[in-house]
Amino acid sequence: MSARRQDVDDRLLSMIKTELLAPAAVAEVKRHLHELASTTASENGKRKQALAARRSEVEREIGNLVQAIATVGISEALQKRLASAERELVGLCEEEAGSTRSPGSLADVVPRYKRLVMDLQGALARDTTRARAMLQEIFGEIRLVETGEELYAEFEAPLERLMLAAGGALLGPVAGAGFEPATFGL
Numbered sequence: 001m002s003a004r005r006q007d008v009d010d011r012l013l014s015m016i017k018t019e020l021l022a023p024a025a026v027a028e029v030k031r032h033l034h035e036l037a038s039t040t041a042s043e044n045g046k047r048k049q050a051l052a053a054r055r056s057e058v059e060r061e062i063g064n065l066v067q068a069i070a071t072v073g074i075s076e077a078l079q080k081r082l083a084s085a086e087r088e089l090v091g092l093c094e095e096e097a098g099s100t101r102s103p104g105s106l107a108d109v110v111p112r113y114k115r116l117v118m119d120l121q122g123a124l125a126r127d128t129t130r131a132r133a134m135l136q137e138i139f140g141e142i143r144l145v146e147t148g149e150e151l152y153a154e155f156e157a158p159l160e161r162l163m164l165a166a167g168g169a170l171l172g173p174v175a176g177a178g179f180e181p182a183t184f185g186l
Contacts (some may be wrong), residue, residue, distance in 0.1 A: 006143070008082060008151075008153075009124060010121075013078060013121050015153070016135075017118065017119075017121075020117045021114060023118055026110065028116070029109070029110055029113055048096065051096045052096070055089065055096065058088050058089045058170065061085050062082065062085045062086060062089065065081060065082045065085060069082070085138075139156065140155060142155040143155065
């Protein structure tokens with residue numbers, strides 16, 4: 001059996017888009033986003049507490065160093081330690097300020113996910129080599145299997161990789177498992 005590559009590409013992309021834009025797939029994306037938001041909020045809370053605790057320690061150390069300088073005068077060792085503690089305090093304050101800023105809205109990921117899926121055909125038309133590499137990165141190996149008179153494409157559709165493509169650095173590592181392997185008849 002033989003088929004034109006363009007026909008296989010078109011059919012495969014059509015099936016991929018149908019599967020990835022199905023309500024169940026979008027619901028799975030939303031579920032993963034909810035899990036990610038919960039995990040991220042918990043981790044951010046713990047990180048903020050650790051930063052605040054270390055900041056308090058460094059502020060206390062700076063106070064003790066200033067008191068020591070006032071009591072016995074300044075020495076090169078005290079001066080170096082005070083400068084080091086002040087640099088650390090500035091770094092901690094900057095890190096705390098950075099951790100309070102939101103990296104972006106997770107709500108933006110679902111529309112970006114949908115746009116990414118919808119643009120697969122356009123990406124293939126614009127730059128075939130790059131689009132195929134992108135599909136391989138997202139889905140891993142796509143195997144064409146001939147069964148009798150029919151040709152099937154078998155691949156795994158890992159949701160995590162798609163969400164990272166849609167969310168970029170916003171998401172970071174995504175917890176949870178991807179979709180089960182899917183087989184689409186061509």
